[in-house]
Amino acid sequence: MTALIEFVEILRAAGEITRLRLLALLSESELSVKDLTEILDQSQPRVSRHLRLLTESGLVTRHAEGAWAFFRLSDEPGASILVEHLLEQLDRTDTVLQADVGRLDAVRRDHRARAATYFSKVAKDWDRVRSxxxxxxxxxxxxxxxxxxxxxxxxxxxxxxxxxxxxxxxxxxxxxxxxxxxxxxxxxxxxxxxxxxxxxxxxxxxxxxxxxxxxxxxxxxxxxxxxxxxxxxxxxxxxxxxxxxxxxxxxxxxxxxxxxxxxxxxxxxxxxxxxxxxxxxxxxxxxxxxxxxxxxxxxxxxxxxxxxxxxxxxxx
Missing domain, CATH: 3.40.50.150 (Vaccinia Virus protein VP39)
Structure with a gap:
């Protein structure tokens, strides 16, 4: 069981508009700081500060890849149940949340385009070995x-x-x-x-x-x-x-x-x-x-x- 004071701190971490938007986005996909900055249209320091609070509360997990960092919802049972319950209460037709999802789709399209460009460069060599x-x-x-x-x-x-x-x-x-x-x-x-x-x-x-x-x-x-x-x-x-x-x-x-x-x-x-x-x-x-x-x-x-x-x- 989570201690009372710790539980209050977790609720405080989640109880802010930008952080709720972050949780909603991370429920869709693992994302980098760069991705989240583009989607939220906020500065990198501000987004990083919100992510740090969510990570310190145990609601979000951070994974570093060199100079990059990726974030996802925690898979710890207590944290995941709480986040799931919070997100169920959100009205997903809210204009702010819908706009976030629209920008997330645009980020994903950009990811796919970059991946396709790279893969087209190496596909010829791969096909030769496979043959x-x-x-x-x-x-x-x-x-x-x-x-x-x-x-x-x-x-x-x-x-x-x-x-x-x-x-x-x-x-x-x-x-x-x-x-x-x-x-x-x-x-x-x-x-x-x-x-x-x-x-x-x-x-x-x-x-x-x-x-x-x-x-x-x-x-x-x-x-x-x-x-x-x-x-x-x-x-x-x-x-x-x-x-x-x-x-x-x-x-x-x-x-x-x-x-x-x-x-x-x-x-x-x-x-x-x-x-x-x-x-x-x-x-x-x-x-x-x-x-x-x-x-x-x-x-x-x-x-x-x-x-x-x-x-x-x-x-x-």
Missing amino acids: LHAPESAVEQAILDMMDGQRAELFIDLGTGTGRMLELLDGHFKKGVGIDSSREMISVARSKFENTGQQHVFVRLGDIGQLEEYRASADFVMLHQVLHHFDDPGQALQNARYTLKPGGKIAVVDFMPHELEFLREEQAHRRLGLSHAQMVAWAGAANLRVSSHKEIPHNKPGGGLTVCIWHLTDQS
Whole structure:
């Protein structure tokens, strides 16, 4: 139970027009200070001050990405119930709230336009690599088969890119977090999930070598086409292992060994595929066990890329 004085402070934090507008907007989407400043047509310092009060009260959660900060409603049970009740009392036909929603739609359209512009630049290279390996439909079906009957409280997708694995596995987790070191990719993914309104899915700018925030928190972790970009995939796998709860699981989706040298220069591949022996060794060093694997062959004339899905289980 919240102490009486603390509860009064929470009510004071929410009981102001701009802060109520902020709560209403954040019930629609996770948003940055820049987004909220544009929507509310207020100065950045003023909006930041209101957000600080809401964050300190526990009604809102802040996530920093370099010089940027994103905000969303708290998912703590007490705070979320209170905010939900407050927002239910608002008249959503109010002209101020309707204008806010209109400007939010404009911000979302701008996000989508920026994402589309970036994606159009990289799509050609992506399409070339996809043409070399097994059909995406076959790989994704194999991933879904692996997840049959499983549901995670927290799913972390490391190297999420455009968030495809979060889309694919929606329904197999209560909360999903995608992490990627590319701000442009994160923008594409964030725009996508803003569009679909999936409030239980979040994407974060981050490095696979700096995952302290997620230590021992995940039931299931995905590394989809990630490890071949590392000089030391074993270390990257150990970093992923740190995010697992005891008994958690990791899925690695990557290429089997191949000889397509051009991928080193054109796609920054550091490893030309990963072998079963390597995966077993890396898994063992991270206190993981390879419980199963499945190969999806390329069947491309003249050679191509065979995809493999390794299922790793925590041994602690």
